[in-house]
Amino acid sequence: MMEKSPEFLKVNENSKDQVIFLLMVFAGVFVSAYLSQGNLEWSIADGLVSTISVGLGAILIKLMLNYYPVGVVKSWPTLLFSLVLAAVLTYGNQMLWGSGWLGFAENLILFKVTVPLRISIGTWLFHLVGMNVLSNRSSTKDIHKLQHEESRQKLSTDAELHYLRQQMQPHFLFNSLNSINALLKRDPEKARNMVQGLADFYRKNLKADSKKWTVVATEIEAITQYFYLEKIRFGQRLNYEIDIPESILTLKLPSLLLQTLVENAVKHGLYGVTGEVSIQIEGKLKEGNLEITVRNPSEENSKKATGTGFGLESLDRRLFLIFGRKDLLSYSQSEGQFTAILKIPQIK
Numbered sequence: 001m002m003e004k005s006p007e008f009l010k011v012n013e014n015s016k017d018q019v020i021f022l023l024m025v026f027a028g029v030f031v032s033a034y035l036s037q038g039n040l041e042w043s044i045a046d047g048l049v050s051t052i053s054v055g056l057g058a059i060l061i062k063l064m065l066n067y068y069p070v071g072v073v074k075s076w077p078t079l080l081f082s083l084v085l086a087a088v089l090t091y092g093n094q095m096l097w098g099s100g101w102l103g104f105a106e107n108l109i110l111f112k113v114t115v116p117l118r119i120s121i122g123t124w125l126f127h128l129v130g131m132n133v134l135s136n137r138s139s140t141k142d143i144h145k146l147q148h149e150e151s152r153q154k155l156s157t158d159a160e161l162h163y164l165r166q167q168m169q170p171h172f173l174f175n176s177l178n179s180i181n182a183l184l185k186r187d188p189e190k191a192r193n194m195v196q197g198l199a200d201f202y203r204k205n206l207k208a209d210s211k212k213w214t215v216v217a218t219e220i221e222a223i224t225q226y227f228y229l230e231k232i233r234f235g236q237r238l239n240y241e242i243d244i245p246e247s248i249l250t251l252k253l254p255s256l257l258l259q260t261l262v263e264n265a266v267k268h269g270l271y272g273v274t275g276e277v278s279i280q281i282e283g284k285l286k287e288g289n290l291e292i293t294v295r296n297p298s299e300e301n302s303k304k305a306t307g308t309g310f311g312l313e314s315l316d317r318r319l320f321l322i323f324g325r326k327d328l329l330s331y332s333q334s335e336g337q338f339t340a341i342l343k344i345p346q347i348k
Contacts, residue, residue, distance in 0.1 A: 062133050
């Protein structure tokens with residue numbers, strides 16, 4: 001199994017900038033030495049040694065700062081490291097030239113004259129390198145923190161979507177089971193039909209992923225099956241009309257959104273009104289949105305139901321979690337009719 005190389009030994013995407021930086025150091029030392037002394041060989045040698053020293057210093061300061069805590073970037077520790085490092089390397093170079101190992105011993109006096117300047121420039125260069133290292137580390141930490149927060153937010157959103165869906169499903173199931181229980185003695189044939197219809201309904205809808213999108217045709221099929229079960233429960237009291245143009249049957253929407261809207265209409269329409277009830281469902285494409293309108297009767301003075309409740313609140317919350325918008329579900333009540341309008345932006 002291969003081990004990962006330490007971070008500071010990796011050649012990263014900034015290698016080109018680092019090479020340019022070292023070339024600029026060499027050029028600066030070479031030009032300064034040549035203009036002051038006019039010795040080409042000494043200028044080249046001084047440029048090379050100084051460039052190697054700066055490169056070594058940059059590696060050392062990166063190593064030191066690798067253990068510096070990531071957080072608020074403070075300037076003074078980096079400045080202190082830079083000053084010490086520049087002084088050590090400058091006096092190390094002075095000892096190297098004084099040993100005569102590289103020759104040019106006669107230039108040692110001139111080198112000593114420039115020691116304060118070399119330490120100052122070295123401190124400044126190392127400080128820039130150090131601040132760049134700390135800045136990159138802080139940026140990387142911020143990116144990782146942002147990615148972690150996005151991941152956490154996505155998990156939280158998925159969990160809440162699942163929770164909302166699980167809350168909505170039992171309402172219909174429990175009512176259906178109560179109806180089956182009531183029909184067992186009075187009309188066993190209807191009870192059997194309802195059990196079979198309920199099994200078919202949940203066999204299809206439990207497979208639906210609330211995070212995935214489906215086409216309008218599939219949602220209408222599920223709604224039709226839902227109405228079939230509800231008509232067994234309520235008999236002639238419940239009627240429905242579905243007006244969905246064929247041209248929008250292939251448009252997409254998150255699964256089970258329409259079912260929640262229709263369940264709300266049936267619940268509040270039947271419980272809030274006496275006599276027969278007609279649920280109207282219309283669909284159209286308007287301004288780039290799939291627009292579904294559901295209408296149900298509602299007595300304005302009814303104390304039992306007004307047309308709103310957990311169903312629409314959960315639907316509104318789910319729309320916000322998916323689209324990040326609060327204007328996709330609207331409803332109103334006028335002249336004994338409750339109208340809910342659902343808008344689904346069509347992603348191109």
